[in-house]
Amino acid sequence: MTNQQSQQQHFLAEIADHIFPISKSSETQKVCFQLRFSPENWQEENVEIARKMDEKLGAFNEQSINATLAEVLKKLKKQFGEEMAKHGVNWENKRGRPADDKESPWRIAYGWLWQQKFPYWQMDWLWQALIQKAASPSHWLRFTPDPTLRGLVVPPGNRDEPPVIGCNIPYYIHVELDCDQQHVLLLNRGLEDSNYVVCPSQAFAPLNRLKDKKILMPQLGATYYNEKIRFNSTGQEEFLAIVLDDSLDLPWLTPNQKEAAPKLNPKRLKELWTRLAEDSNNWQAFYRSFQVVEASA
Helix, strand or coil: CCHHHHHHHHHHHHHHHHHCCCCHHHHHHHHHHHHHCCHHHCCCCHHHHHHHHHHHHCCCCHHHHHHHHHHHHHHHHHHHHHHHHHCCCCCCCCCCCCCCHHHCHHHHHHHHHHHHHHHHHHHHHHHHHHHHCEECCCCCEEEEECCCCCCCECCCCCCCCCCEEECCCCEEEEEECCCCCCEEEEEEECCCCCEEEEECECCCECCCECECCEEEECCCCCCCCCCCECCCCCEEEEEEEEEECCCCCCHHHCCCCCCCCCECCHHHHHHHHHHHHHCCCCEEEEEEEEEEECCEC
16 A cells, blocks of 8 residues: 555545444445545446445445435535535536536545545645654744834743744744754744745745754845744744755745745645655754744733
């Protein structure tokens, strides 16, 4: 089984556990969902899914496959209907058997599940996997306000809470890493899919080389050098640094003005994960999270 197939199975199992509560009828629907929505069974007809259900459950009336699948779709829509609508998924007006099988409700739901839902689930999985490989010393990442700033105070956090930074305060980022590798990749993950590459980037850090094991951002020549770094919403902000022997030759990691602050999307994180897996011995990871809070005057 490949890494991708393993992640797909975990994804289906997690969705199934979330939608179908423990009961005899729900168990049948759960098995139907996992078989019908598995990429391995995409080409199979419903009657073939019914036979597999019969084998797995020990007994299943193959004639009831369409009714069972309809209940599965009803629960899937109840759970994710609003999310689907945001992606333009709508099967409200579809009645009877569609002229084109590609328009059947289960295929529409299948397309949304794997083309829209899974990539972001996988992104979260990969992010957590990288965190598991990361060290988390408290000193490696710090935020200090612009020294010209006066009058705004960041409330101190409780000892057991994440470190805090103030909302709408201009900051410098200090990265200090005592390690053999010399090239820094700094990723930020915040609220509402605000995921960015901080370094290297034209916005904050065109140069990603550790000098005396330190980097200060924004750098001179960066787009936001005069504006510094601000967070305009309260909540958690996560930072993951990956330090390598050499910079990665990925187009989105080449600083440019057209995409000054590169977005970290599912495709890019997967691409990064693949490259890191190819050379697992020549990089280190570091992680730290902060709580963004309202600053007081």
